[in-house]
Amino acid sequence: MNPELDAFLNDAFQAVQPTSSEIGRVVVTPDFEATANQEDKDQLTDELTRLLGEQKPDHAALATADGFGVPISNNYRLLAKYVRSITLHRDPPAEGPWVEVAPPGNWI
Numbered sequence: 001m002n003p004e005l006d007a008f009l010n011d012a013f014q015a016v017q018p019t020s021s022e023i024g025r026v027v028v029t030p031d032f033e034a035t036a037n038q039e040d041k042d043q044l045t046d047e048l049t050r051l052l053g054e055q056k057p058d059h060a061a062l063a064t065a066d067g068f069g070v071p072i073s074n075n076y077r078l079l080a081k082y083v084r085s086i087t088l089h090r091d092p093p094a095e096g097p098w099v100e101v102a103p104p105g106n107w108i
Contacts, residue, residue: 006103009028009083012048013048016045016099022090023057024089025091026052027086040081048083051086067089068088
C-alpha cells in the first residue's frame with residue numbers, strides 16, 4: 001500500500017463538482033499498489049469529471065447500500081491506473097467533498 005496515494009487522490013478529486021442532482025456522493029476505491037505522480041493530477045481530475053458526466057445511473061441501484069458501480073473503460077487510462085472501483089450513491093456525504101476516497105479495507 002502506498003500511503004501517499006490517499007492524499008494524492010483526495011487532493012485531485014476535492015474540486016470535482018456534482019455532475020447530476022441524482023448522485024449524492026461518489027466513492028472511489030484506490031488501487032493502493034499504484035504510485036502517485038503529481039504530473040497526472042489535472043488529467044486524472046478531468047478523467048473522473050468526464051466519466052461521471054457520462055453516467056446515467058439506475059435509480060434503484062443508487063438507493064441501495066451497495067450503490068451503483070461504474071465501470072472504468074480503457075478510455076480513462078489514469079483512472080484505471082489509480083482507481084480500483086467507483087460507486088455512486090443517492091445519499092450525500094455526511095460531511096466532506098462529493099467524491100470520497102475509500103480508505104484501505106473500504107469501511108465506508
